Amino acid sequence: MPVDLSGPLLSEFERTKKQFEKAVSAGDMETARRSALRCASLLRELARHVPYNGELYLRKARKWEEVAGQIERGEYGRKAVVSAEGRKTRPEEDEDDQFREYVLGLMAKSTITWDDIGGLSNVKMLMMETVVISALRKPAAIQPWKGILLFGPPGTGKTLLASAAAGSLNAAFFNVKASSVLSKYFGESSKIISALYEVAREKAPSIVFLDEIDALTTRRSNDTSEATRRMLSTLLTELEGFHEGESDKLVLTLAATNTPWDLDEAVLSRFPKRIYVPLPDKEATKSIIRIHTKGLDISRLDLDAIAEESVRRLYSGRDIRNLCQEAVWNMIREENRDLHKLASLPLEELRKRSLRTRPLEMRDFEEAFRKIKSPLTKKDIERYEKWAEEFGG
Template sequence: MDQLHRDISSARRSAKEGAYSHSILLYTSTLGQMNKMMTEGAIESGRSEWIQARSKLSNEMAMVKKLEKEVNELKIGEDGGEIAPSDPDVWPPPPPRKTTQGVKRGGGVKGGMGRSREEEKRGERRTDKSLLRKSNSQNGIDRRDRDQPQLRKGESSEAKEGGGKNSEEEEKRREQLARYDRELVETIERDILQTNLDVRWSSIAGLDDAKKLLKEAVILPTVLPQFFKGIRRPWKGVCMVGPPGTGKTLLAKAVATECKTTFFSVSSSTLTSKYRGDSEKLVRLLFEMARLYAPSTIFIDEIDSLGGRRGSEGEHEASRRVKSQLLVEMDGCSVDADKPVLVLAATNFPWELDEALRRRLEKRIYIPLPDLTARESLLKIALDEVDLAEDVNLAEMAALLEGFSGADMTNVCREASMMGLRRLTDALDAVQIAALANQKVDLPVTRDDLLSAIRRTSPSVSQKDVDKYGMWMKEFGAV
């Protein structure tokens, strides 16, 4: 009872002080407690007085809610002007239009009545251009903010403030990107531009042929630009084909880290917009930015979802327009030899690719399942951070993992590294586990742990799928 009195007093005091939300919360809590007490039969006498008190508190809460609503409407009125009546069946009136005023050469301001016909036409033309610049996806964005695109991610403050050649190049880039909507430019910079991936060639086991080709396609043209001209021009596109989990994305990350190029990582969702025409603009802007920040690498993961075969059943018109724009940009992305742009693609379904897109991806290489040597190297890399028991023979384990992809082998190593902790904590509760010292928890991985993990894990790629990739590479491969 004392708690109810305190809550009621606090609710009324908060209402007097203008804290309506807090007051309503206290009223709601008090009424809930009263209803619970009356329902459970805790009130033996004076039930009618309790009902009257509950009705009075309900009326007080309704008044507080009404006051809060009026205050909120006043705040909206101060921000947005006169409050119009709300009717869901009637469209709201258009926002007030600002009157454009002409400025005299001497600095005076002329009213709308004093403007000449030529000045009025110039003002209308200027207004029409500003309206054309503002796409559906740009409503509510300040024009000054749209006209100045941001710098790249990972760029230091010295590069922003420094003068000389870098500042001139950055100014040219801004001028080139100023004709695009600022929101689209920010989408490219925020979702696509990737830096500091920290994946080295040494982090990838095997795949020596793929590494050699990527070094030839990305590194050599930047080191020997005078050589890669004419018929020796750099490759425009490289497509990595293979089962899932074989390291295609890791190779792309290694290209971004080792080759010191601007790296754009693209998926179908990045280049998709609900506004008509914005998807094509994003594709065009992507390649425009890649040329401005050249040498660049555009990595398109799961390219089959973006560049599937045209004319297939159920294909949407918007998807076809995006594919057409992508094909146009890829054909013209290597016109300037001084600004090389490489399109690096990866797919698990190469037979779904459009014929024209397949032609533009000049190099089509197969990323196979790891062989015996690569599997042993991968085990060394995956188990580098854990202690191994003396009875562990990685060559023996690699022989048992035939048919496993790189991702499957990583899962096996992760499973084996958890075996010691599971044995240690099986009979312990949470308090005892927290009291364990770190040196007791980090137990070495034994041979039995690896064998048990291999028995528990099955390969994710079947031999039938491997044969299918081999047939496609025999027909369309270009290594």
């Protein structure tokens, strides 16, 4: 297991930065120059050990190298650093900017549409209504939901629903996983959350999708760290949405969880609309199969039989997608027995050849059923249905 050196490197950087500031104040510019170079070196090491902030640490390293060069040329003024843009700043002034730039890296435009999602007609209708109301002119008393919680078993299409909501609005889409926000450094998670909503308001209309929200907001207890409490407090404040003069800006927060019963009560209160995303029924299963076999001949398949077996096995949408993939690969291997032997050919030669296919048959799916297993049990589904009955709506 590699040794995590980021903590010691940060401590050494802070110590060296203080040496730089002390040397500048004392007029000892040679010591200041060496300290600036040392700061740059430490930041480059940090870029290797903290990947999610790598580019930002490198940018800061280049600024420190520029400072060292200015000192060497006698161009450096005391207690100020001249940035690349020509304005005077302190080297650490861009601390907050790094979080904005990191959040901008999470932003995307979704091309997913509602038609890309098989089944879930009731869920899609509820979300479509919210999106439509958000865009229509309306009396001030009529406000769309600002927070929607999507809960249900894994693989049921919660991320796709969020993507389709963003795609239908042509909105900025921030797909935020727990791992994108959580940081072991004190205070960083809170700053990322603040930057996330600041940028989302600037780029409105925006969809902020908090995937695995349970990992961010598990029930608070006496064992909860101060950093976690601070991050959760920041998130709750942002979800509350009290932003003077910005009520006309659409920032819709969608959150997803596979374990809604683990959520903090205060978080649940910020999501008044809670939608159960269930396993696909028979008709939804057939729609999902059609989506994932598009372009292939499925006329020989008994979709009803495949759908019934999928429902019996408690397959999620993801499981059905994997089932289709296995069936397709079974057909490909059968029709292209020596496919692996072509791996020695150059790409140009491969592009001249075509993959042999045939209509999908029931035996392809029978083989796939033997390989795809659902991790869910009927007891699991009953637990979701009970929570939906008590807290959904």
